[in-house]
Structure formats: C-alpha cells, structure tokens
Amino acid sequence: MSTIAQKKGFGAVLWDYLTTVDHKKIAHLYLIAGGLFFIMGGIEAVLIRIQLAVPNNDFVSAGAFNEIITMHGTTMIFLAAMPLLFAFMNAVMPLQIGARDVAFPFVNALGFWLFFFGGLFLNLSWFLGGAPDAGWTSYASLSLHSKGHGIDFYVLGLQIAGLGTLIGGINFLVTIINMRAPGMTYMRMPLFTWTTFVASAMILFAFPPLTVGLTLMMFDRLFGANFFDVTMGGNTIIWEHLFWVFGHPEVYILILPAFGIFSEIFSTFSRKRLFGYSSMVFATVLIGFLGFMVWAHHMFTTGLGPVANAIFAVATMAIGVPTGIKIFNWLFTMWGGSVKFTTPMYYAFAFIPSFVMGGVTGVMVATAAADYQYHDTYFVVAHFHYVIVGGVVLALLAGTHYWWPKMFGTMLNETLGKITFWLFFIGFHLTFFIQHFLGLWGMPRRVFTFLPGQGLDAGNLISSVGAAFMSAGVMILLINIVVTQVKNVKVGNDPWGDGRTLEWAIASPPPYYNFKQLPLVRGLDAYWLEKMEGKKGMTPAEPIGDIHMPNSSFIPFMITLGLFIAAFGAMYHVNDKPWAIPLLIFGLAVTFGSMLVRSFKDDHGYHIHKEELTQDEKGAKA
Template sequence: MSVTATQKRGLGSAIWDYLTTVDHKKIAHLYLAGGGLFFILGGIEALLIRIQLMKPENDFVSAGLYNEIITMHGTTMIFLAAMPLLLGLMNAAMPLQIGARDVAFPFLNSLGFWLFMLGGILLNCSWFMGGAPDAGWTAYAPLSTTSPGHGVDFYILGLQIAGAGTLMGGINFLVTIINMRAPGMTYMRMPLFTWTTFITSILILFAFPALTIGLFLLMFERLFGAAFFDVSLGGNAIIWQHLFWIFGHPEVYILILPCFGVFSDVFSTFSRKRLFGYTAMVFSTIVIAFLGFMVWAHHMFTVGLGPVANTIFSVATMAIAVPTGVKIFNWLATLWGGRITVNSAMLWSLAFIPSFTIGGMTGVMVATVAADYQYHDTYFVIAHFHYVIVGGTVFGIFAGLHYWWPKMFGRILNEALGKTAFWLFFIGFHLTFFIQHFLGLMGMPRRYWVFLEDQGLDTGNLISSIGAFFMAAGVIIFFINIIYTAAKGEKVSGDPYDGRTLEWSIASPPPHYNFKQLPLVRGLDPLWIEKMEGNGKMTPAEPLGDIHMPNNSFIPFMISFGLFIAGFGFIYHNDNMIGTIAMFGGMAIALLSMLTRSVKDDLGYHISKEELEKEAE
C-alpha cells in the first residue's frame, strides 16, 4: 500500500522526501548514490591517468592538469567514494543487525550526509573555477602552501565540511550500538559487521580531529597569513605530515575494518556455518584499531626522524600483521567444511583473501625501514596500497552491495551480470596493479607525468593501462546490473539467503520502523538459532505498542548549504567583496539553522498500535 502511495506522490515530493529524510535506510540510499557518483568521477580520473601513462612521453594531458587529476583521484576515492559507500552500508545494515528501530541521532545522520555531499560538490567545483587542487592527496606543505590559484583552498574547505559530516556519523553509530541494541543482544552476540562498524566509529572519532586541525592550519596559512609551515618565520613543514598521517593511518583502517565485517558475515552466511573464531575476530579488530594509532610515522621514514623513531614505528607496523593474519585464517577456517554457495557476494569475498594478503605482505615489506628507502614514492607503494584499498575496500563494498541489495530494495541483483562484472574487474585489477610492483622496483617514481622510452617501463605501463579498462568495464556492467535490477530484477522475500542475523528476520525492504516488535535475541546468529531450535521466527521481546519515530527535517540541508556557501566565501574573501559577503552570509545561514534546531521543540511522532495492526492485514 505504501509503495503505491510513494509512486503516486510524484518526483517532486520524492525529492523533498529525500532532502528531509532522517530514516537511516533512506540515508543509506543517499550515501550509496552520492558515493557511487564520486566513485565514477574518481574512476574517470583513474582512466585519464592510465591513458596518459599508456606510452612513453605521452602528451594526452598537460603536466599541470595531470597533477590535478592525480590529486583529485586520490582525494575523491578516499574521502568521497570509499568512506560514504561504507557509511551507506553501515546505515543500511547495522541498525537492523542489532534490532534497533532507528539510529541514536537521526537528525545528525541526515546532517552528516548533507555535509559530506555538499563538501564533495564544493571540492569538485574547483574544476570549473580556475583549476582543481594539485598538491597530491596528501597536500604536503610547502607544496600545498605555495600552490598558486585556489585549487588547494577547495581541497581544504571541501574536506573540512565533508570531514565534519563523517565525525557526526561516527558518534551516531557509537551511541546507536551502545544504547539501542535489542533485548538480549549483548556485545558478544553482535554480528561482525556491527562490531567493525563500532570499532571503525571509534577510529573516526579519534582520527578525524587531527585532520580537522591540519586543515585549519593549512587554511590559516593560505588564506589568513599564518606561518605554521613557513620556514622563514620559524615554521616547520613536518607538522603537516604528522597531523595528516596521525589522521591518515587510522583512516586506512577506517576503510578496511568495515569490509572485514562484510566478509565475515558473507563467509558465515554462504558457508552455512557460524563464523570460526568469533571472539578472536572481535579482539583482533580491536587490536588492529589500537595499533593503528601508533604507526603513522611509517609514512615518513624518509623524512629523517632518526633510527630510534623509525625503528619503533617499523616494529609497531609489522605487529599489525599478526591480528590481520588471525583474521585471514579464521575466514579460511569458516569456509573449511562449510556448505558453500558461490554467488557474486561470495566471489568478491573469496577474491579478497588472496588479493588482500598480497597487499598485506607488501605492507610488511614497506614497513621495513631500510628497504623503504628504496620503495618510497615509487610505483611499488602505489601497487601496495591499491592492493589493500581496492583488493580490500572496493571488493568489500561490492560484496556488501550484492549481499544487502535485496534487503535494501527488495530485489536481488542479477547473478549473471554480477559475476561478469566481478571477473572483468578482478582480472583488470591484477593486470593493473600487479605489474606496478615491478615498475616500482625498477625505479619508476609515483606522480610523474611522463616516463622515457626504453627504460624497461614501456610494456609494464601498457599492461597496467589495459587492466584499468577491464576494471572500468566491470564497473559499467555493475551499474547496468543496478538499472536492470531496478527495472526487471527478481523480487525476493525478507530472507533470500537463509540468513543468520536479525536483518533477515524482517521484510525486504524493511518497513520504516524496522521492527514492529523488538526481537528477543538468544545468542550469536539469533535468526539461525530460532531456525534450528525455535519456530524459525524471532520471538518478540515486547507486546505490540505505539512506536516513537523522529520527524523529517529540512534543517540538516540548510546547515550544510550555509557552510557550502561559506566555503566559497572563505576561498574568495581575499579577492573580492562577494567572497566576504558569502563568508558571513553562509555562516549566518548555518548558525541560524542551528539555532532554529535548538529552540524548536522536535519530539517526533508516534505510530499507533492500531495503525500497526492495520498494516499487518
């Protein structure tokens, strides 16, 4: 009934609905759409890089434009594609997995999304306003402080706004998991994806503030004449590197840990077995997160921190291989003896294990200080981090999308298209990046615009570029699959995989209140327990009653929009009056919207028991 009502309301009100929604399931759609859009942009940038490097001394793009493309490729993929796609999966699945009706702060959830989206748009506006940032995604000072034009300013303001949104997301998930678990859902009964969401949120909470301050310092330096990184006034450029990597290293665990959660759930579901070594999996996640804060200087081995500091950070880095290894073996042991179904979600997960292990192995190699002097800033490092970020995070996102797509939309992605996309992408991925290890070892530096003929780099680069097109083809087929599924996809029940966790105990897509009655959880894999020992359905933990729901709100969009305008203002306030006006005007819009939120009572509404009973008929 509600579906037909939605269709009748027309496009205008559907857009308004998404602009004002505070429902975590719809915010998940927004994150996936926004992240998907930026993933395409970042992918196009990647293709441009590989076309430029297809042959020696190519002149496909100019040197300056090349710098902008590599900077935007890295920044877009990390901040605007991978993170929001993961936040989308978390929003879609985590509250359902713990048996919650909503997240703790629905308003902040919406605000977090709009800050990310408008921050990302602000960053990409730079393409049309005098050039994109060109100081690399790491924006090292003094390159970033002296880069002419406004490119780097867009980087600073765009990331500042998007980063604030991510921080809110982190706090929101933490409180949701601590305060809103269903009766019986103890910490050690939470699905691994919920656990990794929890740990990731802690990392977000403690890592992003360092980036916030780094960006503030850079902004003060470029736009307000401060001297943090200016050696002539006593500044020190290394401060930026420290702040960036104090954030940046936990960030890579922010990207990979949620995917570990996805794989754990997928392996366990499609092996029809309880996850092997659940407790060890939880604790290894915690250990990875803990160690993740103590290794940032391994990105700075060649800076000259001295042998003592380098050694400490080297040892700490290598230690991370231990809990990660524990995880790899637990996944293998989960598969061992299981009744395995190989579908698209499972293919991405199975492919992850060897791909990521290669990335982990090269990680230990680059963690070796003496050897790192050889690898540093070469294609070896490029190959390493693409093996972990693509082989880990991107594979994880695809696995998660295939796994939860039916839960989110009620239709299952087409398997034939899904498998084709996987094989194209998988082959392309290894073609592109495996050869780059050797290009790096032969001395090809990263970020170079051209390379010379006959230095042994020609064939390797050509192979790498061909691989990139395979990956692009895989992504295109995945998007075709989405369109095909939306139009003609097979409709599925609430539990298409014979699932184990709570999200499969409710309809697909779930009603907006998720659980009519909160479920009573009796152990790990609660739905499976009911299937084995009960009647296959969750036992309600409460009688049917009124359900409290939050109100929709347009204020999150307004706050983000105000900051978006103010962002332009900060960038241009030194150039002209309009910039100054935008700076104050934008801040006024943002602050007044916040004040409105603060003074207006918003108690939400109730869905009455009678309505719930009627809907059941």
C-alpha cells in the same frame, strides 16, 4: 514504503529525500552519492592510465595530470570509499542490532549533507579555476606554493565533509552502545556491527587532527598565518604529522568495515558460524588500537631518526598478527562448511589472496631501511592499491550484491554479477601486479610521463589494459542495477535463504519503523538460531505497542548550505573581492541561525499507534 513512493510525484519524492531522517533512506543517499563520486574517481583513474599507457604521451598536460591524480586519490578515499561504507553501516547496522533507527536521526541526515556538500565543493574546483594539484596528501611545502584556488577547494571541501564523517561516527557509537535489542549483548553482535563500532571509535579520534591540519592550512593560505612557512619560523613537518595521525587510522577505518562485510558473507555462504568469533572481535579491537601507533611509517624518509623509525617499523609489523588471525579465521570458516558460490562469495574468496599480497608488501614497506628504496615509487602505489582495491573495493562490490535485496527489495542478477566479478578481478591484478615491478625497476610515483627504452613501456601498457577491464566490470554492474530495478521483481525477507543476522528476519526493504516488535536475541546469529529450531521468525521481546518516530526535517540541509556558502566567502577573500567577507558572514549566519531554530523549536517526533501497526499487517496479508 516503496509502494507509497511510487504513487508520489517526483517533487514529493525529492522533498522526502531532502528532509528524511530515516537511516534506510540516508543509506540510499550515501549509496547514490558515493557511487557517483566512485565513478568520477574511476574516470580520473582511467585518464591517468591513458596518459601513462605509452611513453612520452601528451594526452593530458603535466599540470592537468597533477590535478587528476590529486582528485583521484582524494575522491576515492573521502568521497567514494567512506560514504559507500557509511551506506552499508546505515542500511544494515541498526537492523543487525534490532534497533528502530540510529540514536540521532537528525544528526545522521546532517552528516550526509555535510559529506555531500563538501564533495560538491571540492569537485566544483574543476570549473572554477582548477583542481587541487599537490597530491591527496597535500604536503605543506608543496601546497602552500600552489597557484590558484585548487588547494583552497581541497582544504575547505574536506573540512566540511570531514565534519559530516565525525558526527556520523559519534552517531553510530551511541547507537551501538544504547540501542541494542533485548538480549543483544556485545559478544552477540554480528561482525559487521563490531567493525562499524571500532571504525566509528577510530573516526572519533582520527578526524580531529585532520580538522586541525586543514584549519592551519586554511589559516596559512587564506588568512596570512605562518604555521608551515619556514622563513617565518614555521615548520612544514607539522602538516605531515597531523595528516598521517589522521591518515593512517583512516586506512583502518576503511578496511575494518570491509573485514566486517566479508565476515558476514563467509559465514552466510559457508552456512556455518564464523570460526573464532571472539578472536575476530579481539583482532578488530587490536587493529583499531594499533592503527594509531604507526602513522610515522609514512614518514620514514622525512628524517625522524633511526630510533623513531625502528619503533614505528616494529609497531607496523605487529599489525600483521591480528590481521593474520582474521585471515585464518575466514579460511577455517569455509573449512568444513557447505560453501555456496554466489557473487558475494566470489568476491570474498578472491579477497583473501589479493589482500594477503597487499599485506605482504605492507610488511616490506614497513621495513624502514628497505623503505628508502621503495619510497615514492610505483611499488608503494601497487601496495596501497592492493589493500584498498583488493580489500575495500572488493568488499564494497560484495556488499552491494549481498545487501542490495535488503536495501531495495530486488535481487541483482547473479550471472551479470559474476561477469562483473571476473572483469574486475582480472583487471585489478592486471593493473596493479605489474606496478610492483615498475616500482622496483625505478619508476617514480606521480610522474606524468616516462621516456621510451627504459624498460617501462610494456609494464605500463599492461597496467593500462587492466584499467579497461575494471571499467568494463563497473559498467556491467551499472547495467545489472538498471535491469534489476526495471524488472523490479520483489523478494522476501531472506532472499539468500541462508541469512543469519537480524536484518534478514524482516521484510526487504524493511518497513520504516523496522521492527514492529523488538526481537528477543538468544545468541550469536540470532535469526539462524531461530530458523534451526524450526521457528519462522524472531520471538518478540515486547507486546505490540505505539512506536516513537522522529520527524523529518529540512534543517540539516540548511545548516550545511550555510557552510557551503561560507566556504566560498573564505576562499575569495584572498582575491580582495569586496563581497567575500560579507558572504562568509552570511553563510555562517545561515548555519548558526539554522542551529538556533533547531534548538528553539521543540521536536518530540510522533507515534505510530498500535492500531495502525495491526492494520498494516492485515493490509499486507490481503
């Protein structure tokens, strides 16, 4: 496909991506958009660390600092980590189960555009009167009184983006249940597919409470409702519950796919079957289940009472058990394996001690009585950065190196990759390790500055230096990407040489129909199994025949554009602008009108004929 893309002009390529329903191209879109938001969130992080590098600093004002920390957290969770994971899920999961596309290609495109426009809306706040400033948790008692439109941008932007995530989750679930290749039983699915499956199920049940919470906040701020206003009978704790009923599962929605990425990498580069595969699956499902039982551990100091605190504390600690199972399985996968230290393996290796540290402090903050000391200090900041950066971000960087050849057909430079790793890894521990102690020494979270002579100076400076290292690492990665794509040295099906799962059995990047013939899966690590028996590729499960493909469509873009316009109408309605309500109605009309067009216009897709497929092969050989 890429050779065809090169012949096309820029406009044609742009139109292709605006209308694409191909999961591989949508993966590119998620990777690019998520990567841009990751850089924005990273710049915000650097601004935070510059402000806190020395005491009494006035690099940014207190108000701007609040906006920066809010946008850093919100951007990194919703607009960077989730979409980047979705990029890999889209790029790899359908290939791993031997499918030609996801179950709902149209919905897949719609999900991307909803995320993208939601993120765009949120970030436009910087230019339209100020960003949200009540923290990424946006507790109602604070956010209801926030001046300007910052919180409105947060509420409406996340509402749009969250809708995209929800339908993306449903799409992945149906794909995995209905579209597996012949012989791909549940217990032969690669771990990344399993974690995608469980994370998608969690998305399905975790995002609706967020939708409701954001809706109530929108009603309160924009339409005069009183859900959180105590003087009118409201209750501000409802927001905390709704937010964390979503928010805690969200953490596992992020970390489970990360576990999946590392599971693939450990077994590939140990050149050994994943140790305890079935216990890994069991642990994944158990974490997914327990993830819904622990939300109130974020609210120990809210005053729910000792009984509730005790129950949630015990449930939280229970999650340590399946997580421990996973850690030992990864260690035993490497044990006795023939380990090859590639860049992805560096990340996987470093992930284990880093994540275990985050897990240990997790058990510490789960102890309800002790949490009264840790709550709202830098100790908590250190804890969640150890699990999110030490777990999710390391997995994203590892996955980028690991699957880059499959997504783009080129191999990232290994030397630059290892430099990126060392800079990022050292920078990460330098930044966040000391924050545990800053917290224990009494530095509260979310303060914009601190006084000299309180024993916090050196620790904060060290932390800021670490941020510089991480930034340098990300820059080297960007250089690596540019250099690799300019050189454009194409690689074969299995560039690592040790691929075990189905995605390595087809070309890099795969043809737009993925598999010419659906593969017959004979066991776990289907491709490895065939290789070990001396075969070159998979045994086909069907004769060459016509392949049914979905049509491209511009409607997903239009549906989203309508919501984007409507959000402005809803927001400026409080300023008594005469055009606000008409704009809201117009936007919704565009959305529902586009849906109606989609419903009325039959879309049967098209067929690639047998003859074209065989010609393709001849052309490739010539």
